[in-house]
Amino acid sequence: MNTIIQQLQAKRKALRLSQKELGNKLGLPQSHISNIESGKTDPRLSTLIDMANLLEMELTLIPHKQRMLIQSLLSEEPLDHKPRFLPDEDL
Numbered sequence: 001m002n003t004i005i006q007q008l009q010a011k012r013k014a015l016r017l018s019q020k021e022l023g024n025k026l027g028l029p030q031s032h033i034s035n036i037e038s039g040k041t042d043p044r045l046s047t048l049i050d051m052a053n054l055l056e057m058e059l060t061l062i063p064h065k066q067r068m069l070i071q072s073l074l075s076e077e078p079l080d081h082k083p084r085f086l087p088d089e090d091l
Contacts, residue, residue: 002039004048004059009037011055025054 012022019037020030026047035041036051043051052059062070 005037005039005043008048008051008055008057011057015055017055022051022054026050 012019018030019033023030023033026033028047032041036043036047049059
């Protein structure tokens, strides 16, 4: 299952929202929400954005070349996974 879909499904469950309730808010049948969450249907980007907004999430597209940089900033780890500062040996 797609990571985005998994995260949307987890958030829906955390908010204690049923597929039917989410579908009603989106104007979609519960069966369509079920098909999206089970991977039987590839949703349109606009549907994913609407789902994310209703679930108090933000869907952000990041260029592939900048993905590692963004992950590094979010995880607060340097890109090379080395310490940011090395201690002075003369101390």
